[in-house]
Amino acid sequence: MDEINLLDAIKQLWLNRGLQVLTKGAGLREDLYEQLITFYELLEQAVETGDSAWLDPVLETWANSLTQTDLESPPGSLVEFINELQALFLRVCRETLDETQALSVIEQIAPWFNYCHQKASQFEIQSRINYVMTQMSQTQKALEKLDRTKSDFIAIASHELKTPLTLIEGYASMLTEKHTPKNTDTFDTVLLNGIQNGIQRLRNIIDDMVDVSLIDNNLLQLNIQPVWLNRSFKILVLELESALAARKLELEITAFPGSEMMIFADPERLLQAFRNILTNAIKYTPDGGKIRIDGRILSGFIETTVSDTGIGIALSDQLEIFDKFGRRGNSTLHSSSKINFKGGGAGLGLPIAKGIIEAHSGAIWAESSGYDETVCPGSVFHILLPIHLEPADKKMAQLFAPLTRKTAK
Ligand code: ADP
Numbered sequence: 001m002d003e004i005n006l007l008d009a010i011k012q013l014w015l016n017r018g019l020q021v022l023t024k025g026a027g028l029r030e031d032l033y034e035q036l037i038t039f040y041e042l043l044e045q046a047v048e049t050g051d052s053a054w055l056d057p058v059l060e061t062w063a064n065s066l067t068q069t070d071l072e073s074p075p076g077s078l079v080e081f082i083n084e085l086q087a088l089f090l091r092v093c094r095e096t097l098d099e100t101q102a103l104s105v106i107e108q109i110a111p112w113f114n115y116c117h118q119k120a121s122q123f124e125i126q127s128r129i130n131y132v133m134t135q136m137s138q139t140q141k142a143l144e145k146l147d148r149t150k151s152d153f154i155a156i157a158s159h160e161l162k163t164p165l166t167l168i169e170g171y172a173s174m175l176t177e178k179h180t181p182k183n184t185d186t187f188d189t190v191l192l193n194g195i196q197n198g199i200q201r202l203r204n205i206i207d208d209m210v211d212v213s214l215i216d217n218n219l220l221q222l223n224i225q226p227v228w229l230n231r232s233f234k235i236l237v238l239e240l241e242s243a244l245a246a247r248k249l250e251l252e253i254t255a256f257p258g259s260e261m262m263i264f265a266d267p268e269r270l271l272q273a274f275r276n277i278l279t280n281a282i283k284y285t286p287d288g289g290k291i292r293i294d295g296r297i298l299s300g301f302i303e304t305t306v307s308d309t310g311i312g313i314a315l316s317d318q319l320e321i322f323d324k325f326g327r328r329g330n331s332t333l334h335s336s337s338k339i340n341f342k343g344g345g346a347g348l349g350l351p352i353a354k355g356i357i358e359a360h361s362g363a364i365w366a367e368s369s370g371y372d373e374t375v376c377p378g379s380v381f382h383i384l385l386p387i388h389l390e391p392a393d394k395k396m397a398q399l400f401a402p403l404t405r406k407t408a409k
Pocket of ligand 1: 281310311312313345
């Protein structure tokens with residue numbers, strides 16, 4: 001009796017036993033009988049023709065039909081299943097055939113089961129990779145949706161808040177006009193000043209929300225004009241002078257190479273970005289500390305650094321602080337003022353600074369050895385801006401031609 005006849009002889013018993021034993025087969029319960037027949041017949045074909053490729057389709061089908069539970073548990077369920085099929089085969093051979101016949105057929109069939117093991121683990125790994133990739137892409141889509149929802153919320157909320165705020169602003173100024181200048185020191189004036197301050201802070205938050213939603217939707221328009229960084233810093237010094245004095249902070253500005261250069265950028269937006277970074281340096285540096293603006297020229301870029309002697313930023317937070325609402329939970333922030341020590345804001349300052357710098361094709365990142373309110377390791381913010389010596393727009397280039405010629409001399 002040759003091997004094929006022997007295989008035929010034990011086929012039915014193997015199938016019956018298979019059904020009894022393998023009811024816990026990995027995701028294969030329903031049409032197990034049909035699948036076992038297919039496997040056995042393909043095994044016979046492989047033995048007969050000497051071609052292992054016969055077995056591939058059934059192994060692949062099994063790998064593809066692994067359930068979510070199988071794919072989430074440790075690998076090996078398909079290989080285990082093949083092991084059980086092989087063990088069953090050996091048992092049925094021993095029970096049905098005489099010793100010589102059993103040995104001969106087992107010897108013939110062993111390489112094919114080895115092949116099944118190898119191929120099964122290959123297909124199983126592929127199925128797992130596909131599963132993980134699908135999970136990742138679903139998570140990615142969910143995160144993108146969440147981000148869109150956040151961005152839509154910001155856009156709608158800021159728009160809806162603007163109208164009532166303008167009304168409050170109008171009525172508050174009418175009240176202020178009615179009270180001053182006659183009653184300058186009255187309690188009413190104090191109250192009115194409080195209202196005006198509150199309105200101003202609310203307006204700043206709404207403006208920030210509008211900017212974040214413009215940045216999120218790639219709608220930030222730059223008004224490109226000649227910019228000198230040293231002049232922008234001077235404007236900011238004037239603006240922040242009283243805050244620096246109130247907090248006893250020293251601000252040192254180095255006249256670094258590149259700071260006196262005329263480049264083309266949006267002066268207002270750059271001011272806003274640097275203002276946010278400097279305001280943070282003020283907020284997160286204890287009284288008596290030091291803030292320093294320095295920089296250098298790199299190939300094609302001007303790098304500005306804003307360093308402080310403040311509480312520093314944990315390594316794990318140094319990317320996240322640039323995400324909207326990325327204020328860190330490690331410091332006990334309070335929103336009482338824009339310049340008080342740790343007077344936290346809405347967490348929009350850095351995302352806006354990043355959006356503005358990136359809209360200029362620049363880059364911004366933070367560096368700090370860690371967060372420590374006692375040691376105060378400080379932080380350094382690096383801002384890279386491309387050196388554009390001419391505006392991209394032809395008409396603008398014509399308009400500013402005399403200036404560019406002067407700089408080139
Ligand atoms: P916030 O309105 O909270 O200041 P920002 O977007 O401006 O929002 O900053 C995000 C977070 O980054 C802050 O809450 C703070 O934890 C951290 N941070 C920013 N600048 C500094 C700095 N110079 N030193 C220490 N931490 C900083």
